[in-house]
Amino acid sequence: MDMKSKLWTVSLMILCFLAFGCNQTKKDIPEAPATRPAAIDPNPSGAYLSPEESMKKMYLPKGYHLELVASEPMIQEPVTICWDGDGRMYVDEMLSYMLDVNGANENLPMSRIMRLEDTNGDGKMDKSTVFIDSLVLPRMMLPLDDRLVVNDTYSYNLWSYRDTNGDGKADEKKLMYHNDAKDTRNLEHQRSGLIWNIDNRIYLSRDPVRYRFIDDQLLADSFPQDPDGQWGLAKDNYGRLFFSSAGGEVPALDFQQNPVYGQLDLDDQLIDSFDAVWPVTGTPDVQGGSIRVRNDSTLNHFTSCNGQSIFRGDRLPENMEGDLFICEPVGRLIRRAKVINKDGETVLKNAYDHAEFLASTDMNFRPVNTITGPDGCLYIVDMYHGIIQESNWTKEGSYLRPRIQRMGLDKNIGRGRIYRLVHDGYKPGPQPHMLEESSSELVAYLDHPNGWWRDEAQKLIVIRGDKSVVPALKEMALGEQSFWDKLAFWKKAPSALGRIHALRTLEGLNALDKDVLFQAFKDEDPQVRKTAVWISETYLKKNDPQVLEKLEPLVKDESADVRFQLSLSLRYSQSPNAQSMMSELLADHPNNEILTASRKSYEKLKRSVSLESKIAGMSDPQKDLVREGATIFSQLCSTCHGSDGKGTASLVAPPLAAQQRVNGNQDVMMKILLNGLSGPIDGKIYPDVMPAMETNSNEWIASVLSYVRNDMGNKASVIDSNEVKKIRKETSGRKNAWTLKELEK
Numbered sequence: 001m002d003m004k005s006k007l008w009t010v011s012l013m014i015l016c017f018l019a020f021g022c023n024q025t026k027k028d029i030p031e032a033p034a035t036r037p038a039a040i041d042p043n044p045s046g047a048y049l050s051p052e053e054s055m056k057k058m059y060l061p062k063g064y065h066l067e068l069v070a071s072e073p074m075i076q077e078p079v080t081i082c083w084d085g086d087g088r089m090y091v092d093e094m095l096s097y098m099l100d101v102n103g104a105n106e107n108l109p110m111s112r113i114m115r116l117e118d119t120n121g122d123g124k125m126d127k128s129t130v131f132i133d134s135l136v137l138p139r140m141m142l143p144l145d146d147r148l149v150v151n152d153t154y155s156y157n158l159w160s161y162r163d164t165n166g167d168g169k170a171d172e173k174k175l176m177y178h179n180d181a182k183d184t185r186n187l188e189h190q191r192s193g194l195i196w197n198i199d200n201r202i203y204l205s206r207d208p209v210r211y212r213f214i215d216d217q218l219l220a221d222s223f224p225q226d227p228d229g230q231w232g233l234a235k236d237n238y239g240r241l242f243f244s245s246a247g248g249e250v251p252a253l254d255f256q257q258n259p260v261y262g263q264l265d266l267d268d269q270l271i272d273s274f275d276a277v278w279p280v281t282g283t284p285d286v287q288g289g290s291i292r293v294r295n296d297s298t299l300n301h302f303t304s305c306n307g308q309s310i311f312r313g314d315r316l317p318e319n320m321e322g323d324l325f326i327c328e329p330v331g332r333l334i335r336r337a338k339v340i341n342k343d344g345e346t347v348l349k350n351a352y353d354h355a356e357f358l359a360s361t362d363m364n365f366r367p368v369n370t371i372t373g374p375d376g377c378l379y380i381v382d383m384y385h386g387i388i389q390e391s392n393w394t395k396e397g398s399y400l401r402p403r404i405q406r407m408g409l410d411k412n413i414g415r416g417r418i419y420r421l422v423h424d425g426y427k428p429g430p431q432p433h434m435l436e437e438s439s440s441e442l443v444a445y446l447d448h449p450n451g452w453w454r455d456e457a458q459k460l461i462v463i464r465g466d467k468s469v470v471p472a473l474k475e476m477a478l479g480e481q482s483f484w485d486k487l488a489f490w491k492k493a494p495s496a497l498g499r500i501h502a503l504r505t506l507e508g509l510n511a512l513d514k515d516v517l518f519q520a521f522k523d524e525d526p527q528v529r530k531t532a533v534w535i536s537e538t539y540l541k542k543n544d545p546q547v548l549e550k551l552e553p554l555v556k557d558e559s560a561d562v563r564f565q566l567s568l569s570l571r572y573s574q575s576p577n578a579q580s581m582m583s584e585l586l587a588d589h590p591n592n593e594i595l596t597a598s599r600k601s602y603e604k605l606k607r608s609v610s611l612e613s614k615i616a617g618m619s620d621p622q623k624d625l626v627r628e629g630a631t632i633f634s635q636l637c638s639t640c641h642g643s644d645g646k647g648t649a650s651l652v653a654p655p656l657a658a659q660q661r662v663n664g665n666q667d668v669m670m671k672i673l674l675n676g677l678s679g680p681i682d683g684k685i686y687p688d689v690m691p692a693m694e695t696n697s698n699e700w701i702a703s704v705l706s707y708v709r710n711d712m713g714n715k716a717s718v719i720d721s722n723e724v725k726k727i728r729k730e731t732s733g734r735k736n737a738w739t740l741k742e743l744e745k
């Protein structure tokens with residue numbers, strides 16, 4: 001760069017800096033309280049309202065406003081949206097969802113994905129094309145580069161679509177993940193998500209599987225437990241996922257650890273009656289019926305929670321960043337939750353007291369998704385559909401059906417709105433043009449203040465597989481600056497988030513070397529260290545002794561987040577050193593709830609995984625019987641017989657593991673369980689006796705015995721509850737415990 005252009009750049013940058021500085025001062029606005037109407041209407045009308053009228057029915061904290069981005073007739077029945085690297089919006093429309101109260105024609109291939117553009121920059125979409133048509137209720141979209149991956153309801157296949165001639169219609173369709181099996185579950189119980197997370201894995205809200213983009217294919221990788229999510233999947237800046245379950249009426253779950261480590265939920269993770277919702281209108285169409293409604297006729301508990309997201313943008317007040325938003329379309333509201341870190345445990349709290357961030361009195365307001373946009377604002381997808389419940393629950397004789405019909409909700413179809421949430425004093429950011437930009441230009445966005453840009457840049461570099469940027473990525477990961485950047489005093493060194501994305505991009509390119517990783521273990525920011533520990537799993541799986549050694553000091557890390565991640569990642573090492581690091585971690589922090597709870601759930605998971613392999617050949621009811629027995633055993637029998645059936649340290653009872661009698665005559669086993677047993681056993685006298693368990697049901701006894709006979713080194717027949725019934729009858733009237741002598745006759 002010559003002197004003149006350097007000067008120009010300098011003055012330009014000073015200008016930007018000043019402009020940016022002014023914007024900054026507005027950031028520290030105080031939180032405004034939620035707003036509510038003076039009275040609740042217990043019998044609201046179900047009448048259709050125009051977008052403008054509907055927006056007047058919404059209650060938001062002072063300073064916040066909605067802007068209409070798109071609405072009917074341009075879009076209809078939107079359920080989720082996303083953007084490509086050039087900021088074009090794709091709208092997923094479920095055009096056949098509940099067209100009447102019976103769900104007629106629901107599975108016809110008539111749904112579509114629209115592509116919307118704002119060509120004059122006024123914030124409203126003015127150009128639309130049908131990008132893909134004739135789909136069956138499309139439920140997941142993932143933009144790659146100029147390709148969009150789409151999944152239809154009832155299908156496991158993932159197709160990518162591309163518009164090769166620029167007419168806004170996809171004309172190329174390729175299979176990226178192939179599985180022709182049919183998903184036969186109700187459409188409400190099938191997966192959603194397809195979110196490219198910071199770890200370059202693509203996650204779903206349910207089914208124990210995630211994908212990775214490799215050589216233009218999506219490769220599946222499975223994990224041991226099925227996440228319990230439903231519609232919607234949120235990720236935060238650091239790759240934490242948040243699930244929701246409308247069926248279970250649980251607004252947020254499985255967010256303590258990545259699903260690959262198994263499910264983990266703690267009793268105190270949702271605080272201050274988080275489950276209670278605060279609508280601003282009567283809510284008569286609640287499937288749960290009157291128990292779900294307060295005296296003032298409002299919904300009293302989450303029931304359709306979905307479409308959650310973490311706000312990761314930079315064009316709303318700073319105190320919104322990192323907050324979790326959860327839609328509740330039956331309550332016609334959107335919850336805003338504070339995400340609190342309590343010594344490594346993640347805890348959620350409603351941001352408002354007995355109120356919600358956004359609530360509407362328009363009965364057709366049906367928020368079903370929220371998402372941070374390229375412009376740094378929060379987007380809200382309002383399906384604006386009268387019925388929000390699949391026909392399985394609106395049948396003749398159901399609670400819902402007459403309520404839907406009375407309000408005429410079944411008549412409101414073919415509409416939908418997309419809103420942008422803005423705040424006084426903040427301007428939405430500019431449109432991206434990343435698809436044409438070089439990978440080195442993209443590297444700079446890895447440190448963008450808006451998470452959407454960071455993610456998009458990382459994803460595009462990984463998809464391109466462009467290793468020319470590896471040196472720049474390494475510099476960024478190490479927090480280093482180039483010569484010119486150092487001279488430019490106003491340029492900040494890469495932020496922690498920038499360093500994290502640089503590390504992840506390197507990992508995604510298979511270009512991370514150990515030197516960079518070891519530096520990251522020592523980074524000043526705990527989230528960078530945590531990321532590095534997470535990434536180290538690749539090496540731990542290969543039993544790399546050097547990596548394990550470099551991880552050792554992190555056992556004493558001051559951050560609970562880092563220590564918790566370490567405890568999770570150490571699972572992948574077979575080395576005895578890893579075991580002792582793990583024991584040290586647990587011994588140092590015996591009262592750290594997340595650490596101990598996660599460890600406990602891991603032990604349980606390990607047992608159940610090994611059990612699954614043992615019962616693989618059984619019928620489904622037999623499998624359930626044995627699984628249930630495993631739970632009974634761990635809760636009751638293990639106290640005397642030891643959790644592995646090998647007896648406890650003080651040997652109060654004989655071992656059941658790999659035991660001849662346990663594998664032998666099943667009638668003897670049933671008698672012992674029903675009436676108890678008194679020693680000696682094989683010449684040994686135990687301090688306790690085997691208590692009679694006859695007060696339990698036949699099924700219970702069959703269950704625990706079937707388990708004992710098929711785990712812990714035993715392999716014998718499963719016991720049917722009818723057989724227990726028979727033995728119970730034969731031995732009825734018996735009061736005393738058996739002795740082996742009697743039984744062996």
Ligand code: HEC
Pocket residue numbers: 632633636637638639640641652653654655656659661662669672677678679680681685686687688689690691693704705708
């Ligand atoms: C309070 C302690 C205790 C509990 C709880 C207990 N057991 Fe026992 N169990 C014993 C003792 C002690 C014996 C050996 C009898 C004796 O020495 O009097 C025994 C014996 C047995 C035997 C016979 C072992 C052999 O060598 O033939 C079986 C089978 C058995 N228990 C199964 C179970 C199952 C299944 C459960 C849980 C449903 C259970 N026990 C719960 C203490 C217990």
